[in-house]
Amino acid sequence: MTDELVAVLDQEARPTDAEGKWPERCIKILAESGLLGLTMPADAGGGGAGMRKFAEVTEKIAEHCASTAMIYLMHVCGAQxxxxxxxxxxNYLVKQIASGKAVATLAFSEKGSRSHFWAPVSRALRNSRGVVLNCDKSFVTSAxxxxxxxxxxxxxxxxxxxDSTLYLIEKNTPGIEWSAAWDGVGLRGNASSAMLIRKCHLDESARLTNEGEGFNSMMEVVLPWFQVGSSAVSIGIAEAAFASSVAHTGSARFEHLNETLASSIPGIRVRLARMRLTLDSARAYLDHTLTRIEKGSADTMLFILGSKAIAAETALTVTDEAMRACGGAAFSRDLSIERNFRDARAASIMAPTTDGLYDFIGKALAGLPLF
Ligand SMILES: Cc1cc2nc3c(=O)[nH]c(=O)nc-3n(C[C@H](O)[C@H](O)[C@H](O)COP(=O)(O)OP(=O)(O)OC[C@H]3O[C@@H](n4cnc5c(N)ncnc54)[C@H](O)[C@@H]3O)c2cc1C
Structure with a gap:
């Protein structure tokens, strides 16, 4: 991450949130820095990076602009x-992504099956050159x-x-309509609007998986990248809230006592300690998950599921502690903490949701089938 990239993310984070605008300038500089192609194969001009490097970069982006980080995460998942x-x-598509010329995203969630993205209720029909799609996609980042x-x-x-299949639809393909502009409580720059796909004719080359093998791709390709990246976004948001809390409580003064918030109030110091320890635990769990992925351990999937749940809960806890430690200054928009607090909420309701992950992990522990 260059200083220039960090400066742009810092400059854009507040207007992106306030105006709910897709952060064009941030995505442009990610492209120019080679980060849109970071995880693409090196022989196609990409960075050839694995999940650990991806997590590191995504966390840093989230620390400065969470909307940009979520756009980046969905881009990497689509690209994978x-x-x-x-x-x-x-090969052509990968080169476009690797060179920063194309942004990708996922359109999985449907109105009919909601957060159960693995179960699309739409069904492709045959046409003379491939398929016709009709789907009501409920949220699509970068719509x-x-x-x-x-x-x-x-x-x-x-x-x-x-029994699902994954397809590629390119921007401006006839048969796509976008719903009203995205207006979320957090990640306000995400443009995560609904996508209405009607009579969208695609030829055979648009098919990205074998017929009926969409579920496998969702579980084996998308899920690990998404879970790791989402964990990194949550940790990055929580780190930002922690850093602001340390800075504010160490500088805001009770002049009548000649003390700072932190030096004067033990409860504030306890909050800082709880934030740090919670964050370090989530970071350690993610690190452990990445090590298991790298080693190909037999129980890797349980850790992949757990990492997002733990990081999402951490982001909620840490940003809540930050709001309370920093008082009215955090409640106003003077600090970035209220934005961190709102942005942190997305991970627990993005699929697989935290509740859904607990259910999957509980089923696995009880020896029950997951689906
Ligand atoms: C900012 C943002 C960006 C997004 N971007 C994308 C995107 O790019 N692509 C995409 O495909 N989708 C995207 N989504 C959609 C997201 O992944 C979820 O599908 C969506 O948030 C689910 O909302 P819902 O109202 O349909 O939830 P519902 O399914 O109605 O869930 C309601 C509640 O039920 C709980 N629940 C559901 N199933 C279970 C279960 N089995 N066990 C326990 N509890 C359960 C949930 O945890 C939740 O608390 C995005 C969402 C947001 C908020």
């Missing part, structure tokens, strides 16, 4: 599906801004909602 695909256009949309739909002749 494209890179893993056998589409005849794969209308991304170049490549990795879209799930029930597979041709599929029998259940678990």
């Amino acid at each position: 599906v494209i890179a893993a695909s056998s589409s005849p256009r794969r 209308g801004h991304a170049d490549y949309y990795v879209v799930s739909s029930g597979s041709l002749d599929g029998k259940t909602v678990m």
